[in-house]
Amino acid sequence: MDDPIMSFEGNGQPDVLSIINSEAAKVEPVNKLPPTPPVAQAPVLELPESLPSPPDQPKETSHLKASTFAEPVLPIDWFSEPVQEYIRTVSEYYGCPLEYVVVNSLFTAGIAAGKKAQLVTNPYTNYPCDFFCMVGKPSRNKTGPLKEVTRPLREYDKANFAKYLEEKAAYDQCKHEDKSYSGEQPVFHQRIVGDSSPESRNALLAQGDMIGVVADELKSFIDSLGRYSKGGNGVGAELSQLLSIWSNVGFAINRKSEETKLIDDPAMCINGGIQPELLGKTFGTDALMDSGFTQRFLFVYPDKGPFIKRCDRKFMTPEMRTSWTGIIGRLFDMQPLTLQLSHEAIHLYSNxxxxxxxxxxAEEDCYIGGMIQKMNIHTL
Incomplete structure (x- = not known):
C-alpha cells in the first residue's frame, strides 16, 4: 500500500497540521528520515583476576592550582574539629562570611595565649598578634561575629575585675588600719580595650600582658589618633607608638608630670571593621601610608557568598558557646610554650x-613594596 501524501505549502515543506495529523494517525509523512542504525554494543571489558598493587609512595600532584578552586576560600581544615564546627556555626548563625569568624577566632586565641606562646625564627621572636581589618558592607554583618567570638575575653576581664575589687577592698582596709602597711597594691589585668587613650593602653602594656583593641568601626579609632594629646604632634607621637608596638619594639614615655615609663617588648592586637567606601579615605592618607601603618594591617575582604535566609540558619547553642569558652580558657591557663618551625616549614617559608x-x-611603588614585604610577618 502506498504511503498517503501529506499536503505541502508553497515553500515545499509539509505544513504543521499535516505533521500532527500524520502522527495522530500513525502515518509516516512522505519525506521520511532514513532509519536509525542500531546502537553498537560496547565490548565487554574483562578484568584480570587480580589487580596490581598500588605503589608504596603516591604520585606527587600539585593541589594548590588556581583552576582547582571555583572561588578563593580561606581554609579552616587546619583547625581542630571542635573549632571548625564552631566557626561554621557562627558563620551560619549570623549569616556572615566564614573569613570574619576565622579572623576573630585568631584574634581571640592570640589574646588568650598572649606572650606565653612564641614562635622563634632566626632572628626574631613572634607573638600571636596582628592588626586585623574586616572590610564589608553593613549587610555582611561584621559586628555579630566580632562580639560573639570575643565573648570569652570580655568574660575573662569581668571575672578579673571582680577579683580586683575584692583585693582592692582588702588592701584599702589594711591601709586604713595600718598607715605603714606596705603590701603590694592590687592591679587589674585587663586584656580587652575599646575607645581608650594611648596612656591607658600603655599602662596596660607596662604590666607585661598582651592586650587587644576591639574597634567595631576602625575609622573612628583611626580618626581619634592624637585626640587625647595636649601637644601639637599628638597624631605623630601616637602613630609612632603603634608602629613600635606592632613590631614588639619597646619605647619610653617621658612626661613632666609623671615618672618615666618603659614599655618593654609590647604586644597588642587591633581588630575591627570598615565599609568599602571608607577604606581609602581612612587608610589611604599620606601620613598612614608613608609611615607604614596601613601596611601593618591584614585586610579581610571576602568575596560575596550565598545569602542564607534567617529561617535556614543554624542556632548557637549554649553547649557550643561553653565549648569555645573552654578552649579559650585553656589558652589563658597554658604554660609558656616556645615553638620553632620544622625543617620543611623553614624551607617553605624561606622560599x-x-x-x-x-x-x-623590584617594586617601583614603595607602598606596594611595603605591603608585599609585610606579608612575611603576617604569615608567621
Missing amino acids: YADTNDMRAD
Missing part, C-alpha cells in the same frame, strides 16, 4: 619570604 623580598625590592 616564600625571599621571593617577597625580591618582589618588594
Whole structure:
C-alpha cells in the first residue's frame, strides 16, 4: 500500500497540521528520515583476576592550582574539629562570611595565649598578634561575629575585675588600719580595650600582658589618633607608638608630670571593621601610608557568598558557646610554650619570604613594596 501524501505549502515543506495529523494517525509523512542504525554494543571489558598493587609512595600532584578552586576560600581544615564546627556555626548563625569568624577566632586565641606562646625564627621572636581589618558592607554583618567570638575575653576581664575589687577592698582596709602597711597594691589585668587613650593602653602594656583593641568601626579609632594629646604632634607621637608596638619594639614615655615609663617588648592586637567606601579615605592618607601603618594591617575582604535566609540558619547553642569558652580558657591557663618551625616549614617559608623580598625590592611603588614585604610577618 502506498504511503498517503501529506499536503505541502508553497515553500515545499509539509505544513504543521499535516505533521500532527500524520502522527495522530500513525502515518509516516512522505519525506521520511532514513532509519536509525542500531546502537553498537560496547565490548565487554574483562578484568584480570587480580589487580596490581598500588605503589608504596603516591604520585606527587600539585593541589594548590588556581583552576582547582571555583572561588578563593580561606581554609579552616587546619583547625581542630571542635573549632571548625564552631566557626561554621557562627558563620551560619549570623549569616556572615566564614573569613570574619576565622579572623576573630585568631584574634581571640592570640589574646588568650598572649606572650606565653612564641614562635622563634632566626632572628626574631613572634607573638600571636596582628592588626586585623574586616572590610564589608553593613549587610555582611561584621559586628555579630566580632562580639560573639570575643565573648570569652570580655568574660575573662569581668571575672578579673571582680577579683580586683575584692583585693582592692582588702588592701584599702589594711591601709586604713595600718598607715605603714606596705603590701603590694592590687592591679587589674585587663586584656580587652575599646575607645581608650594611648596612656591607658600603655599602662596596660607596662604590666607585661598582651592586650587587644576591639574597634567595631576602625575609622573612628583611626580618626581619634592624637585626640587625647595636649601637644601639637599628638597624631605623630601616637602613630609612632603603634608602629613600635606592632613590631614588639619597646619605647619610653617621658612626661613632666609623671615618672618615666618603659614599655618593654609590647604586644597588642587591633581588630575591627570598615565599609568599602571608607577604606581609602581612612587608610589611604599620606601620613598612614608613608609611615607604614596601613601596611601593618591584614585586610579581610571576602568575596560575596550565598545569602542564607534567617529561617535556614543554624542556632548557637549554649553547649557550643561553653565549648569555645573552654578552649579559650585553656589558652589563658597554658604554660609558656616556645615553638620553632620544622625543617620543611623553614624551607617553605624561606622560599616564600625571599621571593617577597625580591618582589618588594623590584617594586617601583614603595607602598606596594611595603605591603608585599609585610606579608612575611603576617604569615608567621
